[in-house]
Structure formats: C-alpha cells, structure tokens
Amino acid sequence: MENLDPRLRNAPYFRCEKGDSSVPVCQKCETCVLAWNIFSTKQWFRRIGEVPRRKFLVSILEQLGSLYLLQYFQNILQTTQGKDFIYSRSRINLSRKEGKIVRSSLNQMLDKTVEQKMREILSWFARSTHRTKANYTLFLLQMCDPKLLLTAANVIRVLSLRQWNNLADYNVPYETSDVFWAASTKTASFPLSRASGKENSLESRRGEASNTDGQWKSSIQCIFEMNSLFSGKAGLSKAKYTPSNLLVDLDVVKDLSSGVSKYRDFIRSLPVHLSKYILSMLDKNSLNRCASVSQHWAMLVQQVKMELSMHPFIQSHITFLQGSYTKGIDPNYANKLFIPVPKITDNGKCIRVKNQKLKLRTKNDYNLWAAYQNQETQQVLMEERNIFCGTYNIRILSDTWDRNRVIHYSGGDLVAVSSNRKIQLLDVIQVKELPTEFRGHAGSVRALFLCEEENFLLSGSYDLSIRSWDLKSGACIRIFNGHQGTVTCMDLYKNRLVSGARDCQVKEWDIETGKCLKTFKHKDPILATKINDTYIVSSCERGLVKVWHVVSAQLVKTLSGHEGAVKCLCCDQWHLLSGSTDGLVMAWSMVGKYERCLMAYKHPKEVLHVALLFLRVISACADGKIRIYNFLNGNCLKVMKVNGRGDPVLSFFIQGNRMVINTESNILMFQFENIKWQYSMDQAKQKKKDKDEDREENDLTEVASRSSTQVFSPRDSMSSKQTVGQESLLSKPYRSRVFLKDTRAPTG
Known part of the structure; x- marks a missing residue:
C-alpha cells in the first residue's frame, strides 16, 4: 500500500x-x-480471458442489490442501445458451445490464484456500502471493452426488472416509485468525495453546497432512502449468496447477458422493416393480440395490416404490368410482307447496282430496306408477329444460385440442367427433379442439348469429350472424342452434330456413329456455333463470325464488326444474328457472300443469348432483362425484367408460348397467353367494313330526320315514313357493333 x-x-x-x-x-x-x-x-x-472477465463482471453486477444503483448504471449505459451497438450485438456469439470450449481453455490458462482473488473481491463487494459499490463498479466499467459494456447493459436491464417484480410481490407503497422516478430523472453522478454520508445529507438540507455537490447529495440521499425502504428485500436477496457461490456459473452469465429473454423487447431492438417482416408471418388473431403489447407494437401491427391489405392490390397491378407493352404496340399484330434479300450469281457473289454512290444512313433511313445500298435485291415473302408482347405468368422452376449453370429446353415437359459434373432433368409441369442422374464426365459440363422426342441428351464437358445419354435409364450411349480443349457449345440438325471448343476447332459429327466428319478451324477459342441444312456458323473470342458450307467444308465468308467476343448466334435461311460482349446484336445476311452488317441493336451490357423469330429479335442481356426488337427497323417493342435482383440472364429457350430462362440465381418459365393473330389485311378489311356500316347508318339517320320534319304532309304518309325509318334504324345492330369495338380495344 x-x-x-x-x-x-x-x-x-x-x-x-x-x-x-x-x-x-x-x-x-x-x-x-x-x-x-x-x-x-x-x-x-485485463490479462485474463474474455469469458472469465464476463463472469466476474456479471457477478459484480448481481451483488449491487439496490434498485437505484441498477437504474443509475442503466442510464449510464443507455448509449449501448444505439445502432452501432445493435450491430455489435449481432456479431457476438454467446452460444453454449462457445462457452464449453472457452471453459476448457480457461482451466489451462488461468491459475487458482486469479479465481481466488475474484472470490475475495466479490466477498468484500457483497459486504460494502452502496457508495463503495458504485465507485468500484464505475472503475470496473472503465476497463471494459464495448462487448463487455453491452453485456453489462443487458445484465443490468434484467436485474432491474427482477427487482421491480420482487417489489410488486411485496406490495411496496406507491411513494417508493415516486422516489425512484424522481431519482432517475436527474442526471445523478457519483463523485468520490471524502465527506461522509451524514454530513452530505445535512449539507443538502441546508442548501449551501455548489451545483455539483447538490447533484451528488441528492444522489446519496436517494440511495439512503431506497436502502431504508428496500432493506428487508435486500437482506433476502443477499441471503441467497454465500462465499462459495458468489462467482456465477457460465450458464447464468449466458442467460443474463444474451440480450434475448422474457425481460427484453427484442422487436424494439430490431430495425423496423425486420420487425414488420416478423409480425407479417403471424395469423390475424395473433396479430391482434400483438397490438395490445405496447404502443410501439400497436404501430407496427397497424402498418403490417395496411401492407397486407395492399398486397392483393399490388399483386393484381404487377400481373397487369407484366403484360404491359410500349404504347402503340399491338400484341395481336401480325402481317405478311415482302422482305429484300441480296441477289446472287451462280458462284454465290452478290450483284451490285451500277453507277450508284454509297450514302450514309440517317436516323430516319435506319431500316432493313436502306441497308441494301448499291445492292440488287429480290423480294421474299415473310411473316412478322409481335410475339411475347402480351401477358404472361411466371413459374419458378429452381431457386438455387449457380453462375456456371447450363440448361437446355427443346419443348415438352423436361429441362436438362447441369451443375458442375452433375446432370439432371427437371419437370416443368410438376416442378420437381427426376431421379435419373447422368454421371460419367470427369470435368464440369459446359454445354447441353436435349432431344426429348428422340429420347437422348448430349453433353459437352471440360474433360474434352461429348457424351450421348439415354433419357430414361441415364446410361451413356456414345462418347465423341476428338477435341483438344473444353467443349463450349453444341447444336444439332437432323443427324448432324456440330460442336465448338477452346481448341479453336469446330467439328461436325455423325450422331449415330459418333465419327467426326469435318473439322473447321479458327485462330481463337470457339464460343458459339449453329448448323442448318446448308451452313455451319461459328464465332470466337476475337469477335469474328465465320460461315462454312456444310457439303464442301469451304469458308463462305467472315463477318467482322464486333469489338468483343461473340457469345451467341442465331440464324435461319435468310438472316443471322450475333450477340457480343460489346453490347451489340448485329444482323447479317445469310445469302451468298454478302458481308455487310444490316442492322445493329444496342444493349447497356453484354449480350448473352439471342433468338430470331417472326422478324423479331429476342435478346438476353447481363443487366437481367430480355428485350424484343423489331428486326426491320430496330425499334424496341418490349423490355421484360426477369427478376427483382437484376441477375444476368445466361440463356433462354423458346418453344410455343413458353420461354424457359436461366439466370445466375434461378430458373424461370414464362407462360404467355394464347393469342389469335390479327393480320393487317384482315384489319384493313374490317376497318373498311366498319366505315361502310357507319356511312349507311348516317344515310338512314338523315332519312329519318327528314321524314319526321314533314309537318304539312298528310298524317298517314308521315306516320308511315317515320315507322319505316325507325324500323330501319332498329334493324341495324348499331349497339352490338359498338360493344364489339369496345371489347376489342383492350386487346388491340
């Protein structure tokens, strides 16, 4: 000393x-x-571990034995209810498993001397006055880190509520609560002074001390008053503790410091949106009972009820907006028109127009007809439709996040899904996985092609092989070996399979024998390939698209224009689409050796999948949206956001009114409504017929008005003319025709 x-x-x-x-x-x-x-x-x-420090702190707080002291320290630790401490509370693990592990390490780390010192101090603390307890506890809290301060706040809150419950059982007079609340409203402090309690109480009565001393005196006076009121109860509480059990057990520490107990309103400690989410899962009766808990709960219950009542209304509007389309776009529109295609000679070369200069296309001239400048064309009859511009329903087939997932859908009820080396079939009707599994690849699967009608499945893998599987048994039927790099893409036409790999090669296979028929080479890894009866189209990481002749295996043309890797292709007899990481979908002609870009469709991010159907370009973008463009003029007809998270759309497959979509976070199926297509010629005839009917009605109306105004003519003739006019008016189905127009208007 x-x-x-x-x-x-x-x-x-x-x-x-x-x-x-x-x-x-x-x-x-x-x-x-x-x-x-x-x-x-x-x-x-500060030298001992976290758990023994927590045990000692909780033991000290349990020995306070004064309601006023508990309330005093609760006011001091009020800052622990801020948002920073709430975040810290979520990071603290107070599980029993952790306690057991630390307890075993505590026996190795702590000696008996420190534990004996703890018991000696607790024994002294239990016999000390309230002034000494307050001073010692204050200095102990100064040595605590934020986690221990959070523990102290939780323990004090629980102990304070226990004290009040015990006082209620002993029927303490109402004046004690007045003393307590009067003391709690003051910003009391405990400066450690040399003066004794009696002198301080006398000086406080005389009112001669300073402001700081006055606050201290009022605090000490309240302590004395509370001690005198609760002396009997404090004696009972102290009687439960003996020197052997002053250091509390770890389970008691956990129960007091966890912050989640019957003494704690956990809803108030949570953010509002989480509290409402929890309450929204209750039924109506439970929700009504929750409104009686407190004013805060009643406010939350009212907001939850309002949101639940608005939920059906919002869902109906979402369903309506899902089917919304750009103003002026008719989802029933269809038309047959002549589309220009290049004229070619016998050797495949295009015929140019003589003595005509090349002009730059303006914004008004940006269409397919203006794209063929200085080029002789011929007209081909094609059909266009505003496909997928109507309403649709959404079905979630899988809700598992996997950015490397590959799927394929060819119609029917099955979708082939691969994750790593595992391949499974998913039933889109019952939304469940089939038990059949396809195992055999030594590497992850990078390409799939499902042929449900022929009962087989093709898969290309990182292990350089392509395998053919039986859909029913899951057995491997045939293995296609020949690639020296990862197989990245496949396409099938009749009995011809074409595949591309990272070995910069495109191979054509016989699906029945498994033999490689032809090999086409690039200088960069292959990313996409397509095949039809005449051509094989392939694209690479450099951004080049090459068109090969199937029979002669000769390179027909090389299409350059992209500034990034071309990841997707789509082609038909006349046109070709290519989507790239540069955010562009470019349209090309498949006729002959015509190599100029016809149209370009811009996207905010890279294009991952593309399709061409009924002169409509359907593209999937990395921004999580599917866009539908008019192939002829480049106008965007509709934008569909696949999910609320905005995950990239990796691929999609179209069959009839279904669109199966693969994103990083889920697999969805859009089921579009059945549409009766209204061709423009039929619409023109209907409009002409409506005009003729309107003209006849106007003529009859004039006749009726004239016959009704002939006042000086004989009564018989006038009545007969009026009758004829009225009968002729009633004979025309005017009201029914107007009603049919009204019913057609929303669909148009």
Whole structure:
C-alpha cells in the first residue's frame, strides 16, 4: 500500500480519511480498501480471458442489490442501445458451445490464484456500502471493452426488472416509485468525495453546497432512502449468496447477458422493416393480440395490416404490368410482307447496282430496306408477329444460385440442367427433379442439348469429350472424342452434330456413329456455333463470325464488326444474328457472300443469348432483362425484367408460348397467353367494313330526320315514313357493333 502513495496524490477522492502527512494510508478504512481493490483488480482484470472477465463482471453486477444503483448504471449505459451497438450485438456469439470450449481453455490458462482473488473481491463487494459499490463498479466499467459494456447493459436491464417484480410481490407503497422516478430523472453522478454520508445529507438540507455537490447529495440521499425502504428485500436477496457461490456459473452469465429473454423487447431492438417482416408471418388473431403489447407494437401491427391489405392490390397491378407493352404496340399484330434479300450469281457473289454512290444512313433511313445500298435485291415473302408482347405468368422452376449453370429446353415437359459434373432433368409441369442422374464426365459440363422426342441428351464437358445419354435409364450411349480443349457449345440438325471448343476447332459429327466428319478451324477459342441444312456458323473470342458450307467444308465468308467476343448466334435461311460482349446484336445476311452488317441493336451490357423469330429479335442481356426488337427497323417493342435482383440472364429457350430462362440465381418459365393473330389485311378489311356500316347508318339517320320534319304532309304518309325509318334504324345492330369495338380495344 505504501507504493500507492504517489498515485493516490493524483486521485484526491481516494485519500485516506484517517491518514496524515506521516502516515498517508491507514489500510483499514473503507476508502483505503476500495483504492487497493481497484488498483489490484486493474493488475489482473485485463490479462485474463474474455469469458472469465464476463463472469466476474456479471457477478459484480448481481451483488449491487439496490434498485437505484441498477437504474443509475442503466442510464449510464443507455448509449449501448444505439445502432452501432445493435450491430455489435449481432456479431457476438454467446452460444453454449462457445462457452464449453472457452471453459476448457480457461482451466489451462488461468491459475487458482486469479479465481481466488475474484472470490475475495466479490466477498468484500457483497459486504460494502452502496457508495463503495458504485465507485468500484464505475472503475470496473472503465476497463471494459464495448462487448463487455453491452453485456453489462443487458445484465443490468434484467436485474432491474427482477427487482421491480420482487417489489410488486411485496406490495411496496406507491411513494417508493415516486422516489425512484424522481431519482432517475436527474442526471445523478457519483463523485468520490471524502465527506461522509451524514454530513452530505445535512449539507443538502441546508442548501449551501455548489451545483455539483447538490447533484451528488441528492444522489446519496436517494440511495439512503431506497436502502431504508428496500432493506428487508435486500437482506433476502443477499441471503441467497454465500462465499462459495458468489462467482456465477457460465450458464447464468449466458442467460443474463444474451440480450434475448422474457425481460427484453427484442422487436424494439430490431430495425423496423425486420420487425414488420416478423409480425407479417403471424395469423390475424395473433396479430391482434400483438397490438395490445405496447404502443410501439400497436404501430407496427397497424402498418403490417395496411401492407397486407395492399398486397392483393399490388399483386393484381404487377400481373397487369407484366403484360404491359410500349404504347402503340399491338400484341395481336401480325402481317405478311415482302422482305429484300441480296441477289446472287451462280458462284454465290452478290450483284451490285451500277453507277450508284454509297450514302450514309440517317436516323430516319435506319431500316432493313436502306441497308441494301448499291445492292440488287429480290423480294421474299415473310411473316412478322409481335410475339411475347402480351401477358404472361411466371413459374419458378429452381431457386438455387449457380453462375456456371447450363440448361437446355427443346419443348415438352423436361429441362436438362447441369451443375458442375452433375446432370439432371427437371419437370416443368410438376416442378420437381427426376431421379435419373447422368454421371460419367470427369470435368464440369459446359454445354447441353436435349432431344426429348428422340429420347437422348448430349453433353459437352471440360474433360474434352461429348457424351450421348439415354433419357430414361441415364446410361451413356456414345462418347465423341476428338477435341483438344473444353467443349463450349453444341447444336444439332437432323443427324448432324456440330460442336465448338477452346481448341479453336469446330467439328461436325455423325450422331449415330459418333465419327467426326469435318473439322473447321479458327485462330481463337470457339464460343458459339449453329448448323442448318446448308451452313455451319461459328464465332470466337476475337469477335469474328465465320460461315462454312456444310457439303464442301469451304469458308463462305467472315463477318467482322464486333469489338468483343461473340457469345451467341442465331440464324435461319435468310438472316443471322450475333450477340457480343460489346453490347451489340448485329444482323447479317445469310445469302451468298454478302458481308455487310444490316442492322445493329444496342444493349447497356453484354449480350448473352439471342433468338430470331417472326422478324423479331429476342435478346438476353447481363443487366437481367430480355428485350424484343423489331428486326426491320430496330425499334424496341418490349423490355421484360426477369427478376427483382437484376441477375444476368445466361440463356433462354423458346418453344410455343413458353420461354424457359436461366439466370445466375434461378430458373424461370414464362407462360404467355394464347393469342389469335390479327393480320393487317384482315384489319384493313374490317376497318373498311366498319366505315361502310357507319356511312349507311348516317344515310338512314338523315332519312329519318327528314321524314319526321314533314309537318304539312298528310298524317298517314308521315306516320308511315317515320315507322319505316325507325324500323330501319332498329334493324341495324348499331349497339352490338359498338360493344364489339369496345371489347376489342383492350386487346388491340
């Protein structure tokens, strides 16, 4: 204790009351013992582990034994209810498993001396006055980190509520609550002073002290009043503790410091949106009972009820907006028109127009007809439709996140899905996986092609092989070996299979024998390939698209224009589409050796899949949207957001009114409504017929008005003319025709 004298001079509140200049420390008074225990605790408290510190802190707080002290420290630790501490609470793990692990390590790390010191201090603390308890607890909290402060706040809150419940059982007079609330409303502090309690109480009555002393005196006075009121109850609480059980068990620490108990309103501690989400899962009766808990709960229940009542309304509007389309776009529109295609000679070369200069296309001239400048063309009859511009329903087939997932759908009820080396079939009607599994690849599957009608499945893998599987048994029928790199893409036409790999080669296979028929080479890895009865089209990472003749295996033309890798292709007899990482879908002609780009459709991010159907370009973009463009003029007819998260659309497959979509987070199926297509010629005839009927009605109306105004003619003739006019008016189905127009208007 003599070594503490220099430090005690800097702490005047811990100076010994009985000491003088010769003997500064008596080592016997309450102040000296408090100072010694504080400094000794500081020596070992920060050296021990987190769990023993938590045990000691909870044990100290349990020995406070005063309702006012608990409320005082609760006010001090009020800041732990802020958002930063709420986040810290979510990061603290107070499970029993952790406690058991730390307890075993505690026996290895702590010696019996530290535990004995804890018990000695707890024994002294239990016998100390409230003033000493307040001072020691304050210094102990100063040595705590934020996690321990959070633990202290939770423990004090639980202990305070227990004290109030015990007081209610003992029927304490109402005046005690007045004393408590009067004390809690003041910003009381506990400055460590040399003055005694009696002197302070007398000085507080006289009112001669300063403002700081007045606050301290009022605090001490409240302590004395509460001690006198609750002395009997405090004695009962202390009687439960003996020197052997002053250091609480770890399970008690967990229950008191977890922050989740019957003494805690956990809903108030959560963010509002999480609280409403939890309450929204209750039934109506439980929700009504929750409104009686507190004012905060009643406010949350009211908001939850309002949101639940609005949910059907919002769902109906979402269903309506899913089928919305750009103003002026008719989802029933269809037409047959002549489309220009290049004229070619016998050797495949295009015929140019003589003596005509090349002009730059303006915005108004940006269409397919203006694309063929200086080129002789011929007209081919084609059909256009505003496909997938109507309403649709959404079905979630799979909700598993996988950015490397590959699927294929060819119509029917099955979808082939691959994840890593595993291949499974998914039933789109019953939305469940079939038990058949296809195992055999040594590497991850990168390409699939499902042929449900022929009962087989093709898969290309990282292990350089292509395998053919039986759909019913899952057995491997045939293996196609020949690629020296990862197989990235496949396409099938009749009994001809074409595949592309990272070995910069495109191979044509016989599906029945498994033999490689032809090989076509690029200088870069292949990303996409397509085949039809005449041509094989392939694209690479450099951005080039090459068209090969199937029979002669000769390169017909090379299409260049993309500034990024071309990841997807689609072609028919007349046109070719290519989608690239540069955000463009380019349209080309498949006729002869015509190599100029016809149209370009811009996207905000890279294009991952593309399709051409009824002169409509359907593209999947990395921004999570599917767009439908008019192939002839480049206008965007509709934009469909696949999911709310905006995950990239990896691929989609169209069959009839179904569109199966693969994103990074799920697999969806869009089921579009059945549409009766209204061709433009039929619409023109219907409009002409309506005009003729309107003209006849106007003529009859004029006749009726004239016959009704002949006042000076004989009555018989007038009545007969009026009757004829009215019967002729009633004979025309005017109202029914107007009603049919009204019913057709929403669909048009």
